[in-house]
Each structure stands twice: as structure tokens, then as C-alpha cells.
Amino acid sequence: MEFLHGTIERVPLPDRSVDVIISNCVINLSDDKAAVLAEAFRALRPAGRFGVSDVVVDGAADPEQRRATEQRIGCVAGALPVAAYRDLLAAAGFTGARITLTADHGDGVHSAIVQAVKPAAGQDLEMRPMRPSDADQVLAVYQAGLDTGQASFETIAPSWDGFTAARLPHLRYVDADTGTGQVAASQVSARPVYAGVVEHNLYVHPGRQAHGIGRALLSAFIAASENAGVWTIQSGVFPENAASLALHQALGFRVVGTRERLGRHHGVWRDVLMIERRSGVTGA
Ligand SMILES: CC(C)(COP(=O)(O)OP(=O)(O)OC[C@H]1O[C@@H](n2cnc3c(N)ncnc32)[C@H](O)[C@@H]1OP(=O)(O)O)[C@@H](O)C(=O)NCCC(=O)NCCS
Structure with a gap:
């Protein structure tokens, strides 16, 4: 096993070098989510799979409500609405996007499993x-x-x-x-x-x-x-x-x-x- 130091916006891996990307709830914390998904797409091999857990909001949650929820569970601030997440995945080149809502944290905030495929x-x-x-x-x-x-x-x-x-x-x-x-x-x-x-x-x-x-x-x-x-x-x-x-x-x-x-x-x-x-x- 080898540990590499990098950021999710600049992954220290060559193009088309990995089969699968998994991650546990960090993309919502990035302020350049398009760059994150573009990097994931670049590093994956054709037919490679992307599967992360993340925090999403359903619809455009009211900013006040979001602030209140942030106090409660943290890491909501950068959470994307589900539709915007899908659009960003498509813009990065992914297909077959599936966003499965899991835990409901109230106020329109959910944990989610986000899956997509790099087309081959x-x-x-x-x-x-x-x-x-x-x-x-x-x-x-x-x-x-x-x-x-x-x-x-x-x-x-x-x-x-x-x-x-x-x-x-x-x-x-x-x-x-x-x-x-x-x-x-x-x-x-x-x-x-x-x-x-x-x-x-x-x-x-x-x-x-x-x-x-x-x-x-x-x-x-x-x-x-x-x-x-x-x-x-x-x-x-x-x-x-x-x-x-x-x-x-x-x-x-x-x-x-x-x-x-x-x-x-x-x-x-x-x-x-x-x-x-x-x-x-x-x-x-
Ligand atoms: C049509 C076009 C996109 C095909 O792309 P290509 O990369 O050359 O095609 P491929 O090498 O993948 O060939 C796939 C199949 O197309 C057919 N094909 C390709 N060239 C052919 C030719 N000159 N005559 C007959 N069939 C041909 C064959 O069925 C071939 O399958 P095979 O290799 O198992 O026999 C390409 O010729 C092109 O860009 N033409 C100019 C633009 C154009 O006409 N676009 C379509 C507008 S409707």
C-alpha cells in the first residue's frame, strides 16, 4: 500500500490509472466540485466506476434552514442539490449517474450514495x-x-x-x-x-x-x-x-x-x- 499526498481537486495519479474511486463524504466540502469530478473522470480508466457517499439537499433548501442544519450536523454548507450534482457528473463526462438518498437529516438534508460510470x-x-x-x-x-x-x-x-x-x-x-x-x-x-x-x-x-x-x-x-x-x-x-x-x-x-x-x-x-x-x- 502507498499513501499519496494530494487534494481532490488535483489528484496525484496519472490519467486512466484506476478502476474504482470510492470516498466517504468529502466532495461537499470542496468549493470547486466541477474540478473534483473532472479529476475523478481523468484518473479513472474507461468503464471505471465512481462511488462516493456525500451530503446532498433535495431542491434548493432555504439558506436560513441550511444554517440551522449546519449547526446540528456540520458539513451541509457546501452540499449540492441532487439535480445540480447530476448535472456536474454529466458535465464531467460520467454516465449512468445514480444518487440514492440514505439517511434523512431533516430540513431537506440527506446523506446519499453517488454512483456513476466513465463511458468506455x-x-x-x-x-x-x-x-x-x-x-x-x-x-x-x-x-x-x-x-x-x-x-x-x-x-x-x-x-x-x-x-x-x-x-x-x-x-x-x-x-x-x-x-x-x-x-x-x-x-x-x-x-x-x-x-x-x-x-x-x-x-x-x-x-x-x-x-x-x-x-x-x-x-x-x-x-x-x-x-x-x-x-x-x-x-x-x-x-x-x-x-x-x-x-x-x-x-x-x-x-x-x-x-x-x-x-x-x-x-x-x-x-x-x-x-x-x-x-x-x-x-x-
Ligand atoms: C461515417 C463515419 C463516421 C464512419 O466512421 P469510421 O471511424 O470510419 O468507421 P469505423 O472504422 O468505425 O467502421 C465501422 C463500420 O462502418 C462501416 N464502414 C466504414 N467505412 C466504410 C466504407 N468505406 N464503406 C462501407 N462501410 C464502411 C463498416 O460496417 C464498418 O464496420 P466493419 O469495420 O466491421 O466492416 C466516417 O466515415 C465519417 O466521418 N464520414 C464523414 C462524415 C459523415 O459522413 N458522417 C455521417 C453523417 S450521416
């Missing part, structure tokens, strides 16, 4: 959420896909602001090593009935295609989206895009139909195949 995109591939520092790479890979003329009706990649505004923050991933593969999803409708329906796009840098990155990212994305409550992933694919079509069908997408001469691309009317994958897990 493949044996040698790790998937992590897109960050602003990925902007140039993400937009360049996106543009390279558009330049094939088979990926989309779009011809010019949007700005980073435009790209991120149209895509869900918790469903935007890149492969962590090279950033040469990316997958991101948009909500198809604001209507509550479609809350679990998203449209995705998947792009791999032309110099890295046919190495299994697309498959690994798409399978990890399917799992992450199911964990996030998505039941249908849909997309439009040009019939000429054999690689995309084969890959999606291999991972459970079906062709719903052909929309004929749907739009003009470089002056040519083109058909679009509508594809979708209905989860057998979420909303089953």
Missing part, C-alpha cells in the same frame, strides 16, 4: 465531453466531413457558438486521445412528449477513418444517451453514404423511409434516408 468507447479509445478548447479541432473535422459532399446538406461548418447552441451540452463527445472523432446530438423538439428523442451527427477525421473510431464512439454514445433518458436517436443519411449507413445499421438503426428529393445540395436535388434507433432499455 473501446479498448483503446476513451470518450469525453467536448470542451471549448476542442473547438478548432471539432469544427475542422466537421468541415472535412462536409467537404466529402456525403455527410450533410450543410456546406460550411458553423461557428463554435452556433455549433454548441444547436447541440445538447450533455450529449457532445470527442474521442479523448486525438479528438479526431466526434458525436453530438440536438433535441428534435421542445414538446415534452419528444423529450427523449434526439438527432445526432457523427464525424471522424478523414485520416483516421476505417480504424473503428466511428463504431466505438457511436456505441458509447448510444449507451450514454440511453443513460441520459434518450429513447430514440434519429438522423438523416444520404443513400450514397455507404459507410455511415452500414455503421448505423450494424448498431441497431433502421431505415424508416426515403425522403425523396428533399433538398438541393450544390444545385442537385438529393434523397435522404431517415434512420432511427429505438432503445430497448430507455422508455421500454
Whole structure:
């Protein structure tokens, strides 16, 4: 056994070096919880598990009430509301978040067991959420896909602001090593009935295609989206895009139909195949 001296915001361990992180009620005491979860994500191996006990509050507990509870049990001051905890876990890249309330301390304060998983995109591939520092790479890979003329009706990649505004923050991933593969999803409708329906796009840098990155990212994305409550992933694919079509069908997408001469691309009317994958897990 070896003891290492560090802080939970800067863990003295290399990337992807541990299988499991366990801890007993300290994250609530950190004033930079996002950094704590980002460090946990960094140190875990793909498919690694995070399981800590912590103190949480249900809803936005009244500050007065919190102060009174703090007098009684201590360490409540930094406790997160359950929903905020989930959002921070998702922002760090974790999926499958489960927050189980255990002891009820009154005034909306609970002990909780917090569990989550680092998604595994493949044996040698790790998937992590897109960050602003990925902007140039993400937009360049996106543009390279558009330049094939088979990926989309779009011809010019949007700005980073435009790209991120149209895509869900918790469903935007890149492969962590090279950033040469990316997958991101948009909500198809604001209507509550479609809350679990998203449209995705998947792009791999032309110099890295046919190495299994697309498959690994798409399978990890399917799992992450199911964990996030998505039941249908849909997309439009040009019939000429054999690689995309084969890959999606291999991972459970079906062709719903052909929309004929749907739009003009470089002056040519083109058909679009509508594809979708209905989860057998979420909303089953
Ligand atoms: C579609 C795309 C994401 C696939 O990514 P990739 O990393 O090259 O794909 P993978 O290496 O993981 O291949 C997975 C499967 O896709 C299919 N595939 C990949 N390239 C193919 C090709 N040139 N022709 C036919 N099928 C192909 C195969 O079924 C393959 O499985 P296999 O290796 O068991 O045969 C990639 O080609 C790409 O970025 N294209 C440009 C952008 C684009 O068109 N995006 C999709 C918009 S709908």
C-alpha cells in the first residue's frame, strides 16, 4: 500500500490509472466540485466506476434552514442539490449517474450514495465531453466531413457558438486521445412528449477513418444517451453514404423511409434516408 499526498481537486495519479474511486463524504466540502469530478473522470480508466457517499439537499433548501442544519450536523454548507450534482457528473463526462438518498437529516438534508460510470468507447479509445478548447479541432473535422459532399446538406461548418447552441451540452463527445472523432446530438423538439428523442451527427477525421473510431464512439454514445433518458436517436443519411449507413445499421438503426428529393445540395436535388434507433432499455 502507498499513501499519496494530494487534494481532490488535483489528484496525484496519472490519467486512466484506476478502476474504482470510492470516498466517504468529502466532495461537499470542496468549493470547486466541477474540478473534483473532472479529476475523478481523468484518473479513472474507461468503464471505471465512481462511488462516493456525500451530503446532498433535495431542491434548493432555504439558506436560513441550511444554517440551522449546519449547526446540528456540520458539513451541509457546501452540499449540492441532487439535480445540480447530476448535472456536474454529466458535465464531467460520467454516465449512468445514480444518487440514492440514505439517511434523512431533516430540513431537506440527506446523506446519499453517488454512483456513476466513465463511458468506455473501446479498448483503446476513451470518450469525453467536448470542451471549448476542442473547438478548432471539432469544427475542422466537421468541415472535412462536409467537404466529402456525403455527410450533410450543410456546406460550411458553423461557428463554435452556433455549433454548441444547436447541440445538447450533455450529449457532445470527442474521442479523448486525438479528438479526431466526434458525436453530438440536438433535441428534435421542445414538446415534452419528444423529450427523449434526439438527432445526432457523427464525424471522424478523414485520416483516421476505417480504424473503428466511428463504431466505438457511436456505441458509447448510444449507451450514454440511453443513460441520459434518450429513447430514440434519429438522423438523416444520404443513400450514397455507404459507410455511415452500414455503421448505423450494424448498431441497431433502421431505415424508416426515403425522403425523396428533399433538398438541393450544390444545385442537385438529393434523397435522404431517415434512420432511427429505438432503445430497448430507455422508455421500454
Ligand atoms: C461515417 C463515419 C463516421 C464512419 O466512421 P469510421 O471511424 O470510419 O468507421 P469505423 O472504422 O468505425 O467502421 C465501422 C463500420 O462502418 C462501416 N464502414 C466504414 N467505412 C466504410 C466504407 N468505406 N464503406 C462501407 N462501410 C464502411 C463498416 O460496417 C464498418 O464496420 P466493419 O469495420 O466491421 O466492416 C466516417 O466515415 C465519417 O466521418 N464520414 C464523414 C462524415 C459523415 O459522413 N458522417 C455521417 C453523417 S450521416
